[in-house]
Amino acid sequence: MPARLATWWTILRISLEERLVYRGDFALGTLMRFLPIVTQMFLWWAVFEAIGADKGGGAVAGYTYHNMVAYYLLTMISRAFSSMPGLASGIAQDIRDGTVKKYLIQPIDMLGFLLLNRVAHKLVYYLVAVVPFVVVFSLCRQFFSGWPPPQTLLACLAFLLGYFLEATLGMIGFWLLEVNSLLFVYMLFSFFCSGHMFPIDMLPSPWRGLVEAMPLQYLAYFPAAVFLGKVTGAELVRGLCTQLCWVVFFIVTARAAFHFGTRRYSAYGG
């Protein structure tokens, strides 16, 4: 066990050093990612103005203008946990060009290795991105009613869900040679159904029920809704349990995909 811990620590340390090389790119990229929210803020202001909500009129699906802006900002935090840029396409690429065989001949588990790599990626990301996040959230503090409730921390589960979901998608590469188009389609659906584009409780039935039955809502909508106090009590417990079930489901699926995938995998060349 100590030897295994030492291996994990070495992997994490190397990954951290590797990621810190791109800290400037990270900081600029993070700040730029807030730009689309600026247009969303103006769009929603125009919508709330049109329905007279700025003069004490109605709300949109229970969201005031402040709630709506806070929601979009909070989905940025959810996505900071759950988004896994390049994970699925990287796995598919490793399968296609044969790099994946290093995991078969070395005593390192691919999913564990990539998980530590991703943990390092996220740690560096938070370290660097904390500055742009603090700046933006300070400027927008009037949209928030206070500090997040402690249960918001459970949003960390979104990290595990995002990781194992995308790892599973990447391993489709064992069966299909080209998965980039498939990943693009997933990205589109994820943007729409995770709540990144708008709060999914805005959807009318039956669409809302359909989207809520998917695991994608736990990547952006659910953590933001918990923060905003829209999910509380029994509903919160039920939501967290369902999210945990999805995490376990994708851990098992990813493991099974790797197990069966490597059995049909053929590598040629040196």
Next chain:
Amino acid sequence: MGQRPWYFRVLLTFLRNSLVRDMTFRANFLIDTVSSISWVFMNLGFYLLIFSYTPTIGARTGWGKYEFFLFLATTLLINSLVRGLFLENAVEFSEQIRTGALDFALLKPIDTQFLVSLNRFEWAAVGPLACGLLLLAYSLGHVEHTPGALQAVLYVFYVLCGVVIYYSLMISMAATSIWLGQNRNLLDFWFYVTNFSRYPMEIYEKGLGFALLYVFTYFIPVLTAVNVPARLLAKPFSPTTLADWLLPGFAVAATAISLAVSRWIFNRALLSYRSASS
């Protein structure tokens, strides 16, 4: 030898070659087209959802559901044309600078900007373009007034102006790769800048929005590029004062200036190009 190339014929050859290449990987082309169209439908779904809560975008702006869909159709037309004609080429241009492959383009007996801007056409952009045309036709049938022939002609003209403005911005951004060494974030920057032109300019007419409005109308005229043609169809056309002519007049000037500036940036950048190959 020494004869000027027939540019239109070269362009047709580019289109044919791109089609042959796309048809070689038919399944990939089909998936690209379907995913592009899916994105259009998702956006449309989002706006339908918004209009289920509000009758207009902004109070007293005149951007009702179908007027806004005309705006959306205009955005789709301009974006699809830019994507089909230039986007892939601009990304490839950045890559050619990084790898030194631009040497081959410089050696060809044809205008380098023409060659690097148009040598590959992305046929999958035809899908969203068709969606834009359908949405335009459908929305025109639902707005209160019917645009006249003059408006239709001016609309086509201003859509093309919008394409030229977008292109100028894109090729200028891509040309900066020569000075930066690489521009891996070209697509990201492109998305973030054009994101400001996704909605009617009236939504920015408040507080800090005025700053964005002026910057993206007059300095980086992406708002002008989309709003001028969209307004021609979506709102009754009755220019009576100087102010009514100001924005359409500025759009023409902005098109000419954008093209001239981008040409200047491109040529200046080429002067700084040092081949990356050995």
